Amino acid sequence: MDFKLKVWRQKNRDDKGHFEDYTAKGISEAASVLEMLDVVNRELVAAGKDPIAFDHDCREGICGSCGLVINGGVHGPFEHNTTCELRMRRFSDGDTIVLEPFRARPFPIIKDLVVDRSAFDRIMQAGGYVTVKTGQAPEANGIAVPKKIADEAMDAAQCVGCGACAATCPNGSAMLFVAAKVSQLALLPQGKAERKERALAMVAQMDKEGFGSCSNTYACEAKCPKGVSVTHIARLNREYLRAGFGSK
């Protein structure tokens, strides 16, 4: 398959950046968008040009490293897939494909299609953990977790922290990410002990990083590659209210 590409090129954080046109020829329909970029990059390197920089790691949809805005959709115009899982067969031969980086103020562009998502790391450091004494692993069946609760926690835990929610939100809000982490831990007995501090600290850090406020448009849910539901945002709101107004 052959494609015309319009790719965002930006030398560094301070560069203004621009779109550049490329052609991708002889691409296998089983190739992912990233593998297509590999082919284009090979040609660019052979011609002595600077290859297109993009983030990637596992290439099987579980690490949360990749993330491009493809034809206006985060992780592509389709639902529930990461960029690395998007196969070229979903496009038509000869299509023009526009590749842009995730755009949100807290995600500064490092180079081309690579953005700095360390804001998410700092939100996690603020409260996305469970404090436990390390040592011998406890008996697995020591703490009973009802199946329904475990399932809901797992649904939230599916979040890979890719940043698609903030990149697609018209307000650049990271609520779905924070909600997934807060929800996952608040549901499980191990996480309940620190639920109040966690909700307050993670939301405070999210605001500090400069993410926008949620206005309940649910754009995030529509484009989350893992299908994390906005009902977790409702739980985050509840956790936050409980932490703010509830008894200490």
Next chain:
Amino acid sequence: MALTGFFLVSFLMFHLTMNLFLFEGSRGSFSSFADFLGTFPIVRPIEWILFGGFLLHLLLGGFVWLMNRGVRPQAYKVKGTSKTIKLSSRLSIYTGTLILAFLVWHLIQFFIASRFAGHPVDMFVLVAQAFSNPVTIVLYEILFVILGFHLNHGFQALFQSLGLRTAKYRGFIDAVGVIVWLLIPLGFASIPLVMYFGGAR
């Protein structure tokens, strides 16, 4: 936003209930109801609370809108996000602004015209006069469509913000929402039409 929104939805329900008395015609309860509200002392502080609720709602809405501007310094070349968002959610700040503009006119037309007339005003006559003008009716009908849009986003969103729109209640809240965003504006919208075409005299 959520609490003031809930307060304003409650007020809309009250307002609609009162307006339905218009169907009784000129000798009905509407004018005496309006007289009572205009003269009973306890209604004054409640009126101020209502003004406060409106003011807080629009100030908070404006504040959120302002704060969220500039979070995406550079727009995407291909606009794809908008396709995934309900029109009513995307336009809520604009529908809200239009409702505010309407409200100024609405208050001048009825509230100020009756309260500050200097003499007792028959509210039914005032309303009937206003709705004898087809242009006024068309403008009001447009407003009720806009109001429906605003409520379509706002009603479910208020439960989301309060953390009540959980997986279990999501469907129920959205179903009750239909009553709010569809039936309330429809109820309001029916009144000018019925009055114009002679249903209430």
